[in-house]
Amino acid sequence: MxxxxxxxxxxxxxxxxxxxxxxxxxxxxxxxxxxxxxxxxxxxxxxxxxxxxxxxxxxxxxxxxxxxxxxxxxxxxxxxxxxxxxxxxxxxxxxxxxxxxxxxxxxxxxxxxxxxxxxMGLLEPNQLFFFLLLAHILLLDTAAWLILLYFGTSLVPFVLSLLVLTISQVQASWLQHDLGHLSVFRKAKWNHLLHKFVMCHLIGASANWWTLLHSQHHAKPNCFHKDPDIDMHPFLFTLGKKFSVEYRGWKIHSTLKAGET
Structure with a gap:
């Protein structure tokens, strides 16, 4: 021994x-x-x-x-x-x-x-993909405002601009997610800088707020009182309090069944 x-x-x-x-x-x-x-x-x-x-x-x-x-x-x-x-x-x-x-x-x-x-190198990012994604988002943002500028704010241009801007915002939310995970650049500071640009300037939300809550979520996923994603107040759910309580209860049950602490 x-x-x-x-x-x-x-x-x-x-x-x-x-x-x-x-x-x-x-x-x-x-x-x-x-x-x-x-x-x-x-x-x-x-x-x-x-x-x-x-x-x-x-x-x-x-x-x-x-x-x-x-x-x-x-x-x-x-x-x-x-x-x-x-x-x-x-x-x-x-x-x-x-x-x-x-x-x-x-x-x-x-x-x-x-x-x-x-x-296997599956965590190695394709930076060209992320560059083209950012360019795509900026073009959509620009197009949405140009539609209103040239065609006015009547119903059809407004709806069309809203559709283009919504697509841009959804794409930006996924891009900031990957940047917030520090998974685009090898150096953390470049991820942080671009994350702040996308989150704060394109989406209009706090990058620090998102990072804080999302880090807590990944540290203890689906753990009640530790994962903020399942501690949300019912008013955040558009389907009302009943759905919120049932959803949270289901996640807690799943967590306990999986044996997480």
């Missing part, structure tokens, strides 16, 4: 039970810990300064955040510099790498699928 490697000086060996109690509630309401690659980090103070928003980090308190960390941080070398001072320990050798409350086979299958997708 290979002897367990001793932790670095000043670090503790911890169990999942101890970590699970540091979730901001229960016996230690002021403490919040999480696990990334078997390393345990104390985020009790840092979560307020987290660039991605406090709620996103708090949603993983007391849990394993390895997969979320991999998905949300392209430059892991840079992020690890900020993580290092927060490390307080490691999982004890007898503790499993995958959180006991999670489906181990499902987690392994997901990680294998992600590795396969990356190896």
């Amino acid at each position: 290979i002897p367990a490697k001793a932790p670095a000086a000043g670090l503790r060996l911890l169990t999942w039970e101890e970590i699970g109690q540091r979730n901001g509630r229960g016996p230690a309401p002021q403490e919040r810990w999480l696990v990334i690659d078997r390393k345990v980090y104390d985020i009790s103070q840092f979560y307020r300064r987290h660039p991605g928003g406090a709620r996103l980090l708090v949603s993983h308190a007391g849990q394993d955040a390895t997969d979320a960390f991999v998905a949300f941080h392209p430059d892991k070398v840079l992020v690890n510099k900020y993580l290092k001072p927060l490390q307080i320990g490691e999982l004890a050798p007898d503790q499993p790498s995958i959180e006991p409350t999670k489906n181990e086979m499902l987690v392994k299958d997901f990680r294998e699928l992600r590795a396969t997708v990356e190896r």
Whole structure:
């Protein structure tokens, strides 16, 4: 049997039970810990300064955040510099790498699928496609206003302009989605800059607001009180309160059935 490697000086060996109690509630309401690659980090103070928003980090308190960390941080070398001072320990050798409350086979299958997708290059963007998409959106926007300028605001030109502008806005919403996911350019800053242009100037909404809520959604999809997409107030649903409650109840039921936490 290979002897367990001793932790670095000043670090503790911890169990999942101890970590699970540091979730901001229960016996230690002021403490919040999480696990990334078997390393345990104390985020009790840092979560307020987290660039991605406090709620996103708090949603993983007391849990394993390895997969979320991999998905949300392209430059892991840079992020690890900020993580290092927060490390307080490691999982004890007898503790499993995958959180006991999670489906181990499902987690392994997901990680294998992600590795396969990356190896096949399916996440490599076609930048020409996105350039042509942006040009297409700008042309539609321009056409919508030119229709009103040359033909006036009578019913037919107004409806035609509305149709063209609607197509443009829908296309722009999908483009900003991909830019918000940092999936168009290799450098994050170019994604951020173009995302702000499309979201703020073409659509007329806040890029930061969208990024904050959408990041929370992908961090804990379909988890009640953690995914803002299922915490929407009924008035956001055009079909009324009854549909809203039933829809939310269905999503919660699906989440519980899938065993997510």
